[in-house]
Amino acid sequence: MTALTALTTRFYQRVPSEPLLAPIFEHMGSDHPEHVAVFIAEVLGGPREYSSRHGGHAEMVRHHLNRHLSNEQRKAWVALFLDTADELGLPDDPEFRSALVGYLEWGSRLAVINSQPGTEVDEDAPMPAWGWGEVKGPYDPGAN
Numbered sequence: 001m002t003a004l005t006a007l008t009t010r011f012y013q014r015v016p017s018e019p020l021l022a023p024i025f026e027h028m029g030s031d032h033p034e035h036v037a038v039f040i041a042e043v044l045g046g047p048r049e050y051s052s053r054h055g056g057h058a059e060m061v062r063h064h065l066n067r068h069l070s071n072e073q074r075k076a077w078v079a080l081f082l083d084t085a086d087e088l089g090l091p092d093d094p095e096f097r098s099a100l101v102g103y104l105e106w107g108s109r110l111a112v113i114n115s116q117p118g119t120e121v122d123e124d125a126p127m128p129a130w131g132w133g134e135v136k137g138p139y140d141p142g143a144n
């Protein structure tokens with residue numbers, strides 16, 4: 001939680017300098033970074049705190065309704081997020097980064113889809129659960 005909260009806090013500090021992102025986060029609440037960290041932590045197998053205290057997946061979806069987010073904004077969001085992970089020196093082993101990128105790619109596309117007019121919230125949608133995926137490349141940190 002400490003690392004993810006530091007990551008989202010720094011990410012939203014940098015958002016005002018990104019022309020594509022600044023306007024959409026202009027009115028966000030001060031606890032926004034923490035809520036996003038808690039959400040991502042639960043997805044990655046951490047405590048089920050977003051579900052128990054913040055309304056679960058349906059509540060996250062509600063925050064994106066009618067925001068008319070574009071794919072360009074989505075790409076800027078993901079790029080800034082990953083750049084912030086580098087800036088803060090988060091683990092950069094291929095396994096962790098591929099899992100992180102995989103979830104961000106999936107989740108950010110969902111945010112864009114849910115931000116379009118006519119989206120209905122599925123109150124029973126489960127929280128996504130992201131694992132390490134099937135990492136089967138030749139990378140082996142124990143080799144050499």
Ligand code: HEM
Nearest residue numbers: 024027028032035036039060063073074077104107108111
């Ligand atoms: C994995 C991807 C994402 C996750 C996990 C996520 C998660 C969340 C969560 C938990 C909230 C509610 C925060 C709160 O309670 O204050 C939120 C709000 C929001 N998100 Fe996302 N989000 C994602 C991607 C995106 C993307 C790609 C964009 C835009 C390009 C975006 C734009 C917004 C906006 C505009 C809000 C509302 C801000 C406000 O309250 O003023 N999100 N998101």
